[in-house]
Amino acid sequence: MRTILLYLFLALPSSILAGEADVIAADAEPIGGDFYRISVTVRHHDRDWDHYVKSWEVLDMNGKIIGVHGLRHPHVNEQPFTRSTTVIIPAHIDKVMIRAYDSIHGTGGNELMLYINRELK
Numbered sequence: 001m002r003t004i005l006l007y008l009f010l011a012l013p014s015s016i017l018a019g020e021a022d023v024i025a026a027d028a029e030p031i032g033g034d035f036y037r038i039s040v041t042v043r044h045h046d047r048d049w050d051h052y053v054k055s056w057e058v059l060d061m062n063g064k065i066i067g068v069h070g071l072r073h074p075h076v077n078e079q080p081f082t083r084s085t086t087v088i089i090p091a092h093i094d095k096v097m098i099r100a101y102d103s104i105h106g107t108g109g110n111e112l113m114l115y116i117n118r119e120l121k
Contacts, residue, residue, distance in 0.1 A: 019045060020109035021053045021100035024080055028096075028116055031086070036116070038067065038087050042100045043080035044109070049073075051104045058087050059097045066096070089116055 021044035029037040044053045058067035067087030089096065099111040 020105045020107075021056075021102040022110035023056065023098045023100050023112040024110070025082070026098045026112050026114045028089070028114055030118060034088050034090055036087055036089050037084055038069075038098075038114075039082055039084040040069065040098055040100075041080050041082040044100065044102055045079065051102065053100050053102050056083075056098060056100045057107075058089075059099065060093055061095060061097065063097075066090075066093075091118075 021042055023040060024043050025041035027039045029039070031037050038058055040056045042053050042056060052073070053071055055068050055070045057065050057069075059065050066089065067085065069083055069085040071083065093116060095113055095115045097111050097113055099107050100109055101107050102109075
């Protein structure tokens with residue numbers, strides 16, 4: 001039985017073995033009005049163009065997507081990696097969820113709750 005399981009494991013495409021994408025850090029920097037510079041660090045064992053992190057998303061606490069940062073290529077040799085984008089976060093929102101999306105699993109890795117500080121530095 002162990003031999004059969006080993007063969008099944010070895011037969012899996014390497015793209016599946018990379019697992020889900022995990023958000024491991026995030027920061028929201030106010031840049032004026034409802035605009036924030038969101039920086040997100042993601043860890044995922046990108047393998048190739050068939051299995052890599054395609055984006056990360058900013059969601060309100062009801063699950064509505066309020067911002068997306070698309071990634072244009074795999075980050076095979078850069079793990080974890082951090083990317084930033086500007087997102088409009090309405091004044092009534094005081095915390096958001098950040099999640100990553102990979103090309104095989106979609107969402108499902110570790111998400112991170114981020115509290116929004118409205119004070120400019």
